[in-house]
Amino acid sequence: MQTNANNVDEFIAECKDKLKDNPGCGHTYYNMGVAYLSKGDFFEAESAFREAVENSPTLAEAYVQLGGIAMHQGDLDGCLNYNQLAIQARPMFATPHGNVGFVLLQKGEVNKAARSLEKAVKIDPKFVQALTTLGSAYLMENDVERAIDVCRRALEVEPMFGPAWNNLALAALEQGETAKAVEYVDKALETGFDVPQGLLDEVEQYR
Template sequence: MANHQHETPEIPKEVLTDLNQYIKYLRERIFFEPESPVFHYNLGIAYARKGLRAEAISEFKQAIECDPTMAQAYVNLGGLYFQEGELDRCINANRKALEIDPNLPMAYSNLGFAHLQKGEHEEAIEACRKAVELMPQLLQAHNNLAVAYLQVGRHQESIAASLKVLELHADFAPAHYNLYVAYSATGDEAKAAEHLERARELGYPAE
């Protein structure tokens, strides 16, 4: 089922006002130019920003109908499917994006996340490695890579991936926790304890 979240509370009031005006503007433009993939795409982005996933999905689909080569629309569509828990649809959408443009780091990152959630660890590793190869600063892909390596017992590679996460964001709590697990598995109790303490200081995992 689609999750209709109206006006997400994190958006400051003045930003929300601008966003609502932008949505109104785009809807008016689409009324006169219904075949414009760019207007549909931008409206999809705006709806996603507001947390209106079903509306965003509809607009990205319409953008693709207007321009089947719009790879970024597939990437965003896949990301929304992931949020909806529709992992196979997420995978299919991002694969279509990569058929159009094989150099989209976010498409690989989305694929890695979806495969990881499905327990398809080798596919997750392959996708996440490609994502970080294309965009080395993509923190979430490094973190997913660390988790996938942990799941298949490749502890040293997991440690390397988590250390890369901490280079990008020293206080990223899940990376500290992943290091605790990986160092524990390798018998390095001192480093394991150090990272567990830091993860807990940062509130992870939540009690």
């Protein structure tokens, strides 16, 4: 969307003007929702995204944003439902598959989570968050080698992605490779990632 706005408030005002002329434009509602999100105004953002999908039911990105707001509010089921709607709207959109996998993992449905995350990385092989979350799922399934593989793939894309180093540390401990676990924890800390205290305590004895 072309804009002459100098700040977020001007951009929102532009969107509102456009909607006066074209009140059924889902994309304008979506852009306005993103602007409200950037201001931290979740109430207005949610309202705009709801209008977006009402006017453009196939606008998968708006469902994903609604899912993000639901997650922010601690509503896992709401986040899951919105991302499933996004998948229905656009099956080959990797992000909602990744989000569904993340939520299912939070809910303890590890096998289902892994299958959703596998779909996400099949669609987008460089989807770093999905690769790393899939690594977590594989670790929970005791499939350590596959966990290592997907986390290394994530680090090929983004070498400073702390959660992937954290997962590699867990995998190294599973394999009894304590020196590697120490190395990987240090790598995770270098990225600024908040390594869980339990893991820090465990590797400390191997320094």
